[in-house]
Amino acid sequence: MERIRSSEITPEHVYLSRRRFMRLGALALGSMALAGCGGQLGDVISQRAAGDSSRPQAAAEDNASATPDVKRDELGNPANSLETISTYNNYYEFTEDKEGVAQLAANFKAEPWKVTVSGLVSNPRTYDIDDLRRKFDQEERIYRLRCVEGWSMVIPWLGFPLAKLLKEVQPKAEAKYVRFESLLDPAQYPNQGPFSLYPWPYTEGLRLDEAMHDLTLMVTGLYGKPLPNSNGAPLRLAVPWKYGFKSIKAIVKIELVAEQPKTLWNTLAPHEYGFYSNVNPQRPHPRWSQATERRIGESGRRPTLMFNGYEKQVADLYAGMDLQANY
Amino acid sequence: MRWLRANWLRALVHLGALAPLFFIVLDNYRYNLTANPIQEITVRTGKAALVLLVLSLACTPLNTVFGFREAIRVRRALGLYGFMYVALHLAIFVVLDYGVNLQLIGQAIIEKYYVIAGFAAFLILVPLAITSTRGWMRRLGRRWKTLHKLVYLAVPIAVLHFALLVKSLGSRPEPLIFGAIVLGLLALRLPTIRRASSALRLKNRSPLPNRAQGSRAD
Numbered sequence: 021m022e023r024i025r026s027s028e029i030t031p032e033h034v035y036l037s038r039r040r041f042m043r044l045g046a047l048a049l050g051s052m053a054l055a056g057c058g059g060q061l062g063d064v065i066s067q068r069a070a071g072d073s074s075r076p077q078a079a080a081e082d083n084a085s086a087t088p089d090v091k092r093d094e095l096g097n098p099a100n101s102l103e104t105i106s107t108y109n110n111y112y113e114f115t116e117d118k119e120g121v122a123q124l125a126a127n128f129k130a131e132p133w134k135v136t137v138s139g140l141v142s143n144p145r146t147y148d149i150d151d152l153r154r155k156f157d158q159e160e161r162i163y164r165l166r167c168v169e170g171w172s173m174v175i176p177w178l179g180f181p182l183a184k185l186l187k188e189v190q191p192k193a194e195a196k197y198v199r200f201e202s203l204l205d206p207a208q209y210p211n212q213g214p215f216s217l218y219p220w221p222y223t224e225g226l227r228l229d230e231a232m233h234d235l236t237l238m239v240t241g242l243y244g245k246p247l248p249n250s251n252g253a254p255l256r257l258a259v260p261w262k263y264g265f266k267s268i269k270a271i272v273k274i275e276l277v278a279e280q281p282k283t284l285w286n287t288l289a290p291h292e293y294g295f296y297s298n299v300n301p302q303r304p305h306p307r308w309s310q311a312t313e314r315r316i317g318e319s320g321r322r323p324t325l326m327f328n329g330y331e332k333q334v335a336d337l338y339a340g341m342d343l344q345a346n347y
Numbered sequence: 348m349r350w351l352r353a354n355w356l357r358a359l360v361h362l363g364a365l366a367p368l369f370f371i372v373l374d375n376y377r378y379n380l381t382a383n384p385i386q387e388i389t390v391r392t393g394k395a396a397l398v399l400l401v402l403s404l405a406c407t408p409l410n411t412v413f414g415f416r417e418a419i420r421v422r423r424a425l426g427l428y429g430f431m432y433v434a435l436h437l438a439i440f441v442v443l444d445y446g447v448n449l450q451l452i453g454q455a456i457i458e459k460y461y462v463i464a465g466f467a468a469f470l471i472l473v474p475l476a477i478t479s480t481r482g483w484m485r486r487l488g489r490r491w492k493t494l495h496k497l498v499y500l501a502v503p504i505a506v507l508h509f510a511l512l513v514k515s516l517g518s519r520p521e522p523l524i525f526g527a528i529v530l531g532l533l534a535l536r537l538p539t540i541r542r543a544s545s546a547l548r549l550k551n552r553s554p555l556p557n558r559a560q561g562s563r564a565d
Contacts, residue, residue: 059375060384065443100382108382116519119381169514171383217520307511309458312451316382320446 067318091176093162095329100173100316106248108316110167111269112218113202113209114250125249128208130270133254137185139275140195145188149254153240156180160244161237163260165267166299166328172313177258178241183232191228191276198231199281200224200257201273218284224268225281225295226259227337235260235333239267261327261334263297294347298338299328303347360421364428367395368435385443392436397509399429400502401528408535412544423479426498430476433505437469461511464504471501502529 091099107122114124133149147155158178166172186198204221206212212220230236237258240247247253252269259266265285275281285293292306301311301324312321327334338346351358371388374380381387403425409418440462445452456462475495477483484491506529510522534540 060378060380061375061388061443064384104382118383171386304458307460309455311454311458314383314385314444319385319443321444321448321451 064319097174102243109250122250128249130253137189137274140192142190168263173316177239179237179239182236182238194278195276197277198226199275200268203270222284261330356417392432396432404532411541464508468501468504
């Protein structure tokens with residue numbers, strides 16, 4: 021057997037960097053074909069995801085230098101644009117097509133609007149949307165929204181903590197859960213027609229302590245303006261540590277109940293969409309991983325954070341709970 | 348004009364099969380690929396691939412059961428265009444979606460069933476695409492036909508791949524529709540159905556042999 025001279029063996033660092041080089045080369049070649057041509061894909065490719073190890077934090081920095089006054093979440097992630105946020109929506113009452121919602125929602129009647137808060141409360145009330153806007157200070161919260169489908173955005177919501185509203189109606193001791201209900205109106209929602217395959221109206225639920233958590237926001241606006249119809253005007257929920265479908269839109273009814281309420285997605289596919297639906301990279305959806313996500317506006321993938329990055333604030337709510345079983 | 352009359356189906360196949368790609372390029376420049384362009388082109392190439400592969404499966408029964416012989420002439424083109432979109436679909440997933448991050452891709456293959464199914468369908472289609480040329484047909488002889496029966500496996504797996512990634516099958520029946528069509532196309536290949544239909548056609552046909560007629564009126 022011929023001896024291999026040590027000078028012929030590729031040193032490890034060269035070998036590793038060569039591999040890295042090849043990876044970058046493949047990436048560059050593929051991307052160049054598109055980026056070189058420009059257009060929308062070219063733009064996205066130039067925004068690599070922060071989770072891409074070849075250029076950590078690239079997206080945030082790129083955006084920072086380009087637009088210094090962009091809004092950011094507490095982790096430094098730039099917010100998506102109003103246009104992106106209001107034209108890419110899962111709002112199945114209109115259509116299952118995310119890009120089709122904005123147009124179909126254009127003539128949605130979000131005023132006048134009433135919300136009933138009832139059930140196990142000492143002080144049941146019906147609010148006009150304007151009452152809510154006036155009564156509770158509207159504050160901006162820049163939250164990450166992680167969709168169960170594997171994409172995410174950063175959104176500057178305007179609203180008030182649900183806790184403030186609940187304190188006013190005074191939940192009774194037996195109240196353990198909060199049940200939310202969306203508008204049922206086939207005249208306005210094309211997909212609520214007689215052939216719809218969904219058990220409308222859309223319903224969601226939270227445990228009372230989750231509902232009382234300061235992060236849980238009743239949303240009335242976006243980017244300092246009234247909420248666009250496509251985002252669930254005039255009133256929606258934002259629960260940033262849970263998958264996006266928990267943040268119910270166009271709320272007409274809030275009910276305090278003793279038993280865990282039924283929710284639309286949980287009713288449709290109980291094994292796939294649990295009642296809690298906390299963002300959890302270690303708990304894959306039965307058919308796909310939840311370990312990574314695509315931030316809208318970037319190419320590549322970001323690692324998904326436990327409780328969507330709100331672990332410090334909300335982990336206590338689930339102390340001692342098996343999050344694999346209670347997904 | 349005469350060329351077109353003789354080759355209208357081929358012209359239609361080439362135009363139709365390239366249209367999805369044309370619109371992706373067009374919409375790229377018109378910034379019309381939605382807020383999530385990577386997802387959009389993934390879905391578009393995936394659907395184009397599936398439709399073309401299903402159409403390629405339809406060619407044989409169109410000939411054997413319905414006597415539409417022209418269909419056989421476009422079968423290879425449909426299959427190859429289908430494979431082109433499969434390859435694009437995979438390239439988008441590997442390069443644009445996962446940034447050639449092999450570790451993340453490995454993890455995705457393990458955790459996402461639909462990735463396994465999609466990749467399996469791709470691997471089955473690779474040898475079929477390679478051996479689609481006349482030269483390989485000659486070299487493989489009778490084995491060529493056996494090999495290309497693998498498409499009966501690849502297309503159902505591709506449909507499964509689609510079914511595994513929709514949010515809830517009960518409310519989004521598209522993959523089920525594809526599945527039913529594929530099942531129907533495979534059923535039309537059963538010898539009993541083929542024999543029955545050709546017997547029926549022979550009965551309706553004039554006694555003259557087909558070729559002498561110039562055009563077939565059946």
